[in-house]
Amino acid sequence: MSQDRGKSDGTVGKALEILDLVASFGRPVRFSDVLERAPFPKATVYRFIQTLTSQGMLSYDPDRQTYAPGIRLVRLAHSAWQQSSLAPIARPHIDALAQEVGETVHLAQLDNAQVLYVDKIVPGQPIEMYSQAGKVGPAYCTGVGKAMMAYLEPEHLAAVIAQQSFHVFTEYTLASEQALRAELMDIRTNGYGFDREEHEPNIICAAIPILTAQGRVLGALSVTSSTQRTNLAALEALVPRILRAAFAIACEAESWRFPDQSNMQSAQAAKG
Amino acid sequence: MSQDRGKSDGTVGKALEILDLVASFGRPVRFSDVLERAPFPKATVYRFIQTLTSQGMLSYDPDRQTYAPGIRLVRLAHSAWQQSSLAPIARPHIDALAQEVGETVHLAQLDNAQVLYVDKIVPGQPIEMYSQAGKVGPAYCTGVGKAMMAYLEPEHLAAVIAQQSFHVFTEYTLASEQALRAELMDIRTNGYGFDREEHEPNIICAAIPILTAQGRVLGALSVTSSTQRTNLAALEALVPRILRAAFAIACEAESWRFPDQSNMQSAQAAKG
DNA sequence: TTTCAAGTTCCAATATGTGAAACTTGGTTT
DNA sequence: AAACCAAGTTTCACATATTGGAACTTGAAA
Numbered sequence: 001m002s003q004d005r006g007k008s009d010g011t012v013g014k015a016l017e018i019l020d021l022v023a024s025f026g027r028p029v030r031f032s033d034v035l036e037r038a039p040f041p042k043a044t045v046y047r048f049i050q051t052l053t054s055q056g057m058l059s060y061d062p063d064r065q066t067y068a069p070g071i072r073l074v075r076l077a078h079s080a081w082q083q084s085s086l087a088p089i090a091r092p093h094i095d096a097l098a099q100e101v102g103e104t105v106h107l108a109q110l111d112n113a114q115v116l117y118v119d120k121i122v123p124g125q126p127i128e129m130y131s132q133a134g135k136v137g138p139a140y141c142t143g144v145g146k147a148m149m150a151y152l153e154p155e156h157l158a159a160v161i162a163q164q165s166f167h168v169f170t171e172y173t174l175a176s177e178q179a180l181r182a183e184l185m186d187i188r189t190n191g192y193g194f195d196r197e198e199h200e201p202n203i204i205c206a207a208i209p210i211l212t213a214q215g216r217v218l219g220a221l222s223v224t225s226s227t228q229r230t231n232l233a234a235l236e237a238l239v240p241r242i243l244r245a246a247f248a249i250a251c252e253a254e255s256w257r258f259p260d261q262s263n264m265q266s267a268q269a270a271k272g
Numbered sequence: 273m274s275q276d277r278g279k280s281d282g283t284v285g286k287a288l289e290i291l292d293l294v295a296s297f298g299r300p301v302r303f304s305d306v307l308e309r310a311p312f313p314k315a316t317v318y319r320f321i322q323t324l325t326s327q328g329m330l331s332y333d334p335d336r337q338t339y340a341p342g343i344r345l346v347r348l349a350h351s352a353w354q355q356s357s358l359a360p361i362a363r364p365h366i367d368a369l370a371q372e373v374g375e376t377v378h379l380a381q382l383d384n385a386q387v388l389y390v391d392k393i394v395p396g397q398p399i400e401m402y403s404q405a406g407k408v409g410p411a412y413c414t415g416v417g418k419a420m421m422a423y424l425e426p427e428h429l430a431a432v433i434a435q436q437s438f439h440v441f442t443e444y445t446l447a448s449e450q451a452l453r454a455e456l457m458d459i460r461t462n463g464y465g466f467d468r469e470e471h472e473p474n475i476i477c478a479a480i481p482i483l484t485a486q487g488r489v490l491g492a493l494s495v496t497s498s499t500q501r502t503n504l505a506a507l508e509a510l511v512p513r514i515l516r517a518a519f520a521i522a523c524e525a526e527s528w529r530f531p532d533q534s535n536m537q538s539a540q541a542a543k544g
Numbered sequence: 545t546t547t548c549a550a551g552t553t554c555c556a557a558t559a560t561g562t563g564a565a566a567c568t569t570g571g572t573t574t
Numbered sequence: 575a576a577a578c579c580a581a582g583t584t585t586c587a588c589a590t591a592t593t594g595g596a597a598c599t600t601g602a603a604a
Binding site: 009010011012015019023026055062063073074077079118133135136214 | 281282283284285287288291292295298299300320323324326327328329331334335340341342343344345346347348349350351352353355356357381383384388390405406407408484486488526
């Protein structure tokens with residue numbers, strides 16, 4: 001679960017490592033919980049937690065004496081989701097796609113070496129955003145993960161692969177670098193890939209990368225279903241439709257410019 | 273828009289200041305855009321941006337040569353929203369409330385000296401989460417902002433007030449500390465407050481703080497409408513119902529413990 | 545009262561961050 | 575093609591912030 005973000009980004013990198021560590025617990029934690037897993041001495045961890053808390057990146061619950069990721073992150077993520085994710089651009093496309101094919105559509109991007117889902121549409125369901133966006137999954141055994149990896153430059157790919165756990169989830173999980181690399185080559189040949197119950201039993205999907213004109217990986221799109229409802233051949237038949245959506249998203253992402261509001265910035269906020 | 277998070281939290285604080293600065297533009301920015309507004313010399317800003325980018329807190333678009341808040345924030349915010357915000361607990365309550373009263377319900381918390389909306393339910397509308405959660409607004413001229421301020425301890429209140437801009441949005445905006453303090457006293461007496469078109473013309477709301485048993489401010493709840501649809505007296509009639517929701521949320525927030533999953537942590541993620 | 549774990553503070557040594565200035569890059573003008 | 579300029583990047587001596595061992599405080603339990 002630890003991540004080699006670069007190597008050493010000095011104090012800031014270490015502080016963010018602590019932030020990630022707190023987040024990784026998935027529940028509010030005590031100082032000692034953090035200390036236990038942190039690769040720094042007590043006083044150092046203490047100072048980082050103090051700083052992060054004072055900065056609003058962590059929130060402290062005085063009743064329970066616990067720390068959790070702070071709401072300042074929610075505000076920052078609002079900007080991030082709008083500006084750095086494909087979701088705002090992709091939303092109409094994946095919405096239409098989900099409606100047409102009648103299956104769940106995922107939009108994902110790479111975060112470090114993990115798959116980060118930035119949007120999810122379940123046809124007919126109202127959208128429960130934060131509970132879905134922000135979720136992470138393994139790259140080596142999900143459709144979107146493999147689709148993205150297949151189009152990374154060799155260097156970057158090597159770095160990503162080096163961070164995969166190759167944990168065996170099901171009998172179909174690709175459990176070695178060798179198997180994965182072979183699969184990636186296949187995906188490159190076809191232009192699309194599948195998840196053949198590699199991560200969860202009965203869950204299958206067809207996934208397609210979203211690429212810039214220069215071939216840079218922006219993200220990936222997948223249509224997910226279960227073996228009870230359908231099969232790989234049927235999903236494969238949807239590929240042209242998914243491809244159209246992926247292409248449309250890529251086009252818009254490249255031509256998209258933020259409306260120039262630099263001067264009409266909301267003057268509403270706190271003191272300037 | 274600048275914020276005095278504590279005073280100086282050393283290097284980490286400065287780096288986060290740059291992060292906030294980038295986010296504050298509301299659009300992808302060039303290095304020089306950041307430099308222009310940053311209170312640090314070129315080389316220093318440069319190093320921070322490099323570090324933040326390498327850390328995934330900023331994302332860099334090589335085509336356009338711009339920086340924007342990075343998707344790592346989305347992952348972190350997922351944890352933050354689940355653990356530090358009232359939203360997951362409050363959702364059923366505010367959902368029911370919105371349905372019953374047939375008006376928009378906001379759930380907000382304080383982030384530094386600003387109001388941060390963590391959830392919003394529009395009755396009959398599907399939920400568009402990230403586009404709403406994460407939004408910020410001024411504390412001194414919103415119902416939720418005033419409701420929360422009314423119950424802060426004097427010290428904290430002073431700090432928050434000191435950061436208000438008192439920008440005049442409408443003819444009803446409380447434009448001075450004095451006027452605001454008088455209003456807060458009123459709110460304390462009643463236990464609830466209003467937004468009387470103070471922020472936007474025609475927009476009114478009734479707001480109620482969410483407090484722990486010890487009186488600590490957790491957040492605030494509001495029912496929003498417009499002068500075309502209703503009036504303050506009608507909103508005031510809803511107060512008991514809103515109060516019930518706020519109380520229910522406060523109770524659950526206090527008794528809530530995260531299910532102890534410390535050992536069954538998802539083994540799915542990247543390398544351990 | 546004693547004990548212990550958890551959390552907090554201190555401070556000398558030194559690793560880190562700082563920022564003026566020099567340099568490189570890529571595009572535009574003469 | 576040469577000169578120019580703005581934007582971005584690198585360098586390095588200096589100063590400061592970070593480091594972490596150890597001592598201290600707190601609060602709960604024996």
